[in-house]
Amino acid sequence: MLGPGQTINALITTDQQTGKYSMSVGPYMSARNVTFQEISSVGxxxxxxxxxxxxxxxAPLPSFNDTLVIKTVMDGLRSLGPVKVPREIDTNLFITIGLNVQKCTSKTPSQNCKGSHGGVMAASMNNVSFIRPNISLLEAYYKKINGHFTEDFPSFPQKVYDFVNQAPNDIPSDTQSTIGTRTKVLEYGSRVQIILQDTGTVTTENHPIHLHGHNFYVVGYGTGNYKPEAASFNLVDPPYLNTIGVPAGGWAAIRFTANNPGVWFMHCHMELHLSWGLSVVLIVKNGQGILEALPRPPADQPRC
Structure with missing residues (x-):
C-alpha cells in the first residue's frame, strides 16, 4: 500500500515465460462515511x-477498505539486511493524530460550518492544530525573528482518553483543539522515537505521515491504543521510509537520528488534513562545526 506522497523501491524479477502480464492498482479508503472515487487502474x-x-x-483487487490486506503488506516490509537502528533513545514523543471539530464562529454557519454537530472541521497533532505563519519558519528561526512560532509543542497529548474506541466525538467543545505555530526542538544527534497514534475523534483513518529532512525506520505498528508492554519492535531490519501510513485505529513507531540541522515539517500527506492543521514542525539544532550547522543563505537568494 502506497499512501499519498509515499515512494518505495520495488524489485521486479523478470523470470517468467515470455508473455504479457498485468498489474492492478486500486484505491484504499479507511475513513467512515467519506465519498471517494473508486477507480482502479491496470498496467x-x-x-x-x-x-x-x-x-x-x-488480478482481483481486495475491497477498498480491507485493512487486513494493508497490515499484511506492512508485515512484509523489511530492509535488505540488518541496519543500524537507534537502540538508546534520547527523545521520546507520543503524538496523537486525527480529525476534530471546532466551534462555529462564522456569521454564516450554514455556509461555513458544515462539520459534525454544526462545527468546523479541523485536524491536529497532540490536540494542536498547526497554523502556518506568513513568514518562512526557517528564516524566522535562522534570523531569530520573534513572534512567529513557539518552542512548546507537547511531547504527550494534552487530552488523554481511549484514543481509538472512546474518543469524545459528541460535543464540539470536547473535540476542539488549540491552535498555534508550536514547534518541537531536538538536539543535534539526538536519537528520537515517535509513537504516532491514530484517534477516533470524528473517524479513525489511515493517515500518511511524512517527515521532511530525515528518513526513519518504522520499528513497529499495531491496532488499537499503543501499549508499550505489549508492543513488538523490529530493531534488526525494519523498513527505511520518509512516509508511513499510520494504521486506521492503530499506531506506528518510528526512530531516527536528528542529524540534519534545520526546520523540518512533519505532516499528513492528505492535503485537506494538512490545511486543517494536521502537522507540526521539528527544529533540529546545530551540532559542532560547519558541517553540522545550517549554511548561510546564498547571496542571490530570491526575495518575495
Missing amino acids: YFQYSGSTSNNFPLS
Whole structure:
C-alpha cells in the first residue's frame, strides 16, 4: 500500500515465460462515511519477443477498505539486511493524530460550518492544530525573528482518553483543539522515537505521515491504543521510509537520528488534513562545526 506522497523501491524479477502480464492498482479508503472515487487502474509488462495481442485480465483487487490486506503488506516490509537502528533513545514523543471539530464562529454557519454537530472541521497533532505563519519558519528561526512560532509543542497529548474506541466525538467543545505555530526542538544527534497514534475523534483513518529532512525506520505498528508492554519492535531490519501510513485505529513507531540541522515539517500527506492543521514542525539544532550547522543563505537568494 502506497499512501499519498509515499515512494518505495520495488524489485521486479523478470523470470517468467515470455508473455504479457498485468498489474492492478486500486484505491484504499479507511475513513467512515467519506465519498471517494473508486477507480482502479491496470498496467502491463510485456516481454521482448511476445507475439500475443491479448492482454490478460487484471488480478482481483481486495475491497477498498480491507485493512487486513494493508497490515499484511506492512508485515512484509523489511530492509535488505540488518541496519543500524537507534537502540538508546534520547527523545521520546507520543503524538496523537486525527480529525476534530471546532466551534462555529462564522456569521454564516450554514455556509461555513458544515462539520459534525454544526462545527468546523479541523485536524491536529497532540490536540494542536498547526497554523502556518506568513513568514518562512526557517528564516524566522535562522534570523531569530520573534513572534512567529513557539518552542512548546507537547511531547504527550494534552487530552488523554481511549484514543481509538472512546474518543469524545459528541460535543464540539470536547473535540476542539488549540491552535498555534508550536514547534518541537531536538538536539543535534539526538536519537528520537515517535509513537504516532491514530484517534477516533470524528473517524479513525489511515493517515500518511511524512517527515521532511530525515528518513526513519518504522520499528513497529499495531491496532488499537499503543501499549508499550505489549508492543513488538523490529530493531534488526525494519523498513527505511520518509512516509508511513499510520494504521486506521492503530499506531506506528518510528526512530531516527536528528542529524540534519534545520526546520523540518512533519505532516499528513492528505492535503485537506494538512490545511486543517494536521502537522507540526521539528527544529533540529546545530551540532559542532560547519558541517553540522545550517549554511548561510546564498547571496542571490530570491526575495518575495
